[in-house]
Amino acid sequence: MVSGPENPSPHIPPCAEITGMGWAAPGVASGTAVVCNALSVFPIATPLSYASHRARFMHSVRTSFPRPTCFRHSGSGGNEPDECRQRKRPENQGGNRLIVTEYVQISIETLHTFLSRVFVARGFNAADASFIADTLIDADRRGISSHGVQRLAMYDHKLRHGMIDPNAHATVVSDVKACAVLDGHSGMGQLISRDAMELAISKAQNHGIGIVAVRDSNHFGTAGFYARMAADQGLIGLASTNSNPLTVPTHAGLPALGSNPIAFAVGQGDDQLVYDAATSTVSLGKIEVLVKLGQPIEGDWAVDGQGLINHDSADVMDNIKATPRIGGLTPLGGAGETNAGYKGYGLALMVETFTGILSGGLLSLDMRGQHICHCFAAISLESFGGAPLVGSRVAELSRRLRSMPSVDGHDVLVPGDKENTAFRINTTTVTVDEATFRQLAKIGERTGIAAPPAIALDEYR
Template identity: 40%
Template sequence: MIQLVKQIYQAYGFTDEQSQEVADTLVYTDLIGIASHGVQRLIMYDRNIQNGKVQVHSQPEIVKETDVSAVVDAKFGLGQLNGIYSMKLAIQKAKAHGIGIVTTRNSLHYGIAGYYANLAANEGLIGMSSTNSRPGMVPTHATRAFIGTNPIGFAMPAEPHNFIYDVATTTVPQGKIEVYRKLEKDLPAFWVAKDGNQPVNDITDDETLDQLRDPEAPVGLTPLGGVDEETGSHKGYGLGVIVEIFTGILSMGSISNDITTKDLHSGPSQSFVAIDPGIFGDKDQIIKRFSAYLQEIRDLPAIPGKTVYVHGDKEALAYEDRKQNGIIVDDKTMAEVVNIAKRLGVDYAELIK
């Protein structure tokens, strides 16, 4: 699959290196079990490349910089490439000065936030990344979406594998709704709200679910905590606003409500942070202590039939399983990928076996 995705991006006009980077991010996401942001997203990126929203040959530009910070104008290049560029810049600053913070504007959908945080962790650093997005979240007591799904990714080196935390500040990301629609499965919980506080579960309710892409419609994703303060709705809502601060506000780029699918000149803002644990003490000892702490959590008594995991465990297990047994791609997504390959003249037959 990774070679097929790479050849598709080469056919779009991206360089070999860029195409490999994009393929790595998408297939890695499927390998760790996050199907909502893996190859399933290829159709959305294809649409944005075809309509000109993605500027294939653009190059990100640093527009403001200090020893520990930078603002990057991504100029509507592919989100994954913007993210890799910006996090590498943050890593470079952290290695030189202990910390690096980069905010990026005029970017595009970049996949999972945890991928970029983990780039830093793989370099022995603490990593964080966030992105805003077009309106998806309905703020507490509101009746329409205004804030994006606004995920937060965090990663830190640990044994036997990195700690990786990656969540939307809505109950689920938009991509998970799309996966359930493709699989024709009803939504199992209060993920989508209509008129502020009415749950939507019926996956066949196409008219209502299609309105999730219309910020003026009375339909949106629930914040972490649901729709009421009694269940903690204000917590996910507040986290979404904090992401806006570190992305759109600090970069002077778009906030969620500025981003639309129709405007080719609006795109998300993102943030990338790398911190060297060594600025606080002996790096090896800090990581050793953190690893021991995580193991203590794993060793806690568990509910019968359940396992106590820490963030990153399930992804590590999924990665090992899929590396050995392959990735399962649903039929609708595979059909989309094959159609893209056919249109671009990519010989796909041997690459999907």
């Protein structure tokens, strides 16, 4: 059950604590209460904990200039403030102005049907279309909105323009004992990656380890999805990919590496440990979401062409889309050497080696929108005491870490905890931002398929 005003999370203060601060937007007498309750009821699609959302909201309210609150649900009519009807890119995204974004909830069942039908309309068979839909919904259920249904617009564009071949299947380039290289022939990244990880799992079961590099594929969604495929079968799973040039090397001003994520999974069930993160400070999807929401970049995630930090999400995206590209994402650790950004740069190079170099495919530096490379690995635990023993030790380590005292009021977690919690909550619906919701409607019109409706909540009627 989703936490709400009458069923609050034990870690989230009641809405009264927020509304009692005395802030009110002009013309919206209870705007704070509306958004407060919204943050409680809506499982907002982000890896951030709900408590973090509320804390960030409280901070924003305290430091913001008053502005009308924009929050709509299905059937909300047209009486919202003018600036809510027509959002413009903020002149100064780096300020403290509060922007409250509209979200809608969609039935998972209805959304899955819609996504499957769209992919069938684009040339996939029913089984493959259903699997692709599964991967997108899985991301949204886990709170990874950057790689959920908001990616449908990108996939639809590439399918319509022949950049993804719905009929392509991976073929073997080389296969020697525990290792193999596959060619994806510009197929759908999720399908190519599923087959590659299944091959890696088979090799691990026969040889103790399996490593499969892939070339000429496409965006594959969340790397963690494939790492979990191996972990669910009692193995250690690893997945990585390169991408278009997005990340700026230390001391440079131009992008040369992808976001190059690394995913690792071990254990099963509630105690499964899943690490899935870009080697850039954030993935590009996080910037895309901020642009949709009209929000600035809070951290030092990106730089301009002179290597200076850029907090304007729309400007960062414009620079990344420019020809040639200008600036880009910072590596883990940030720009320069002060916070050891060269370590993130080095990790990105490691991923580039496993993906682009081992597969014989394109490097991020040479990529222009397609022909992406991946690498998948599965490791048998039989030589290390077996999956049950390793899993129990992972669970015990996680328990000890979670039991550590907090110094800032936030629980000590292990990788995968937030996503697993969101997954357990989001059993019947997922939440998407209104910009993505409009994109679904547009794709529905284009394909002649009815887009999923928003679910209205009684609390906002």
